[in-house]
Amino acid sequence: MNVIDIILIVLLTFGLIRGFIKGFIIEVASLIAIIAGIYGAIYFSHLMVGWLAGNLDWQTDNIRLLAYALTFLLIVIGILILGKLLTKFANVLALGIVNRILGGIFGVVKVALVCSTLIWFTNNWLEDDNFFTEEKQQQSVLYIPIKQIAPIVLPGIIEEVNQTTDKLFSAK
Numbered sequence: 001m002n003v004i005d006i007i008l009i010v011l012l013t014f015g016l017i018r019g020f021i022k023g024f025i026i027e028v029a030s031l032i033a034i035i036a037g038i039y040g041a042i043y044f045s046h047l048m049v050g051w052l053a054g055n056l057d058w059q060t061d062n063i064r065l066l067a068y069a070l071t072f073l074l075i076v077i078g079i080l081i082l083g084k085l086l087t088k089f090a091n092v093l094a095l096g097i098v099n100r101i102l103g104g105i106f107g108v109v110k111v112a113l114v115c116s117t118l119i120w121f122t123n124n125w126l127e128d129d130n131f132f133t134e135e136k137q138q139q140s141v142l143y144i145p146i147k148q149i150a151p152i153v154l155p156g157i158i159e160e161v162n163q164t165t166d167k168l169f170s171a172k
Contacts, residue, residue: 004132004140011115012108019107023099025090027106029083033076041072116149123147 019027048067056063090099137143 001141002136002139004136004143008115008140008142008146011111015107015109015111016104017107019110020100020104022103022107023087023090023096024102024106025087025099026080026083027103027110029079029086031110033079033083036079037072037076040075041068045071047071112146112149113153116146117154119143119147120150 022030045064045067048071049063052058052063052067052070053060056066058066087099090096132140132143137147
């Protein structure tokens with residue numbers, strides 16, 4: 001074990017505790033809320049633009065930005081409220097402890113995915129190709145298994161980022 005492992009253990013423990021406290025339903029709802037909020041804001045904020053343009057005397061760019069932000073917030077708040085209601089329902093059905101245990105597990109998985117994505121980004125975009133030396137990576141117990149999560153879970157996104165990065169750097 002080395003510094004990399006200690007950092008990863010602290011982060012994974014944080015995910016476990018946070019997930020246990022919030023519960024599975026809220027953890028999943030928060031993830032879905034952010035993804036749905038971004039998607040909804042991209043594809044449905046134009047509906048809000050029409051309404052805002054009729055009620056505000058602002059520049060078009062400002063109205064679009066406000067419409068995007070409001071659409072995102074409305075979707076996120078709506079999903080989080082639904083998550084809280086489902087959590088209360090789960091507690092009434094005496095599923096509270098199951099919700100918390102699954103929340104802890106999901107919290108660890110979510111933090112591992114975020115760590116893996118950060119490792120992938122730093123390894124691909126730092127000039128020396130690696131944030132941590134090869135020796136430290138090999139000595140670490142958790143680095144390589146966590147590093148491998150993002151390419152497995154997000155292969156399409158990673159390929160898209162690689163293509164975009166190649167285009168940006170080849171244009172220079």
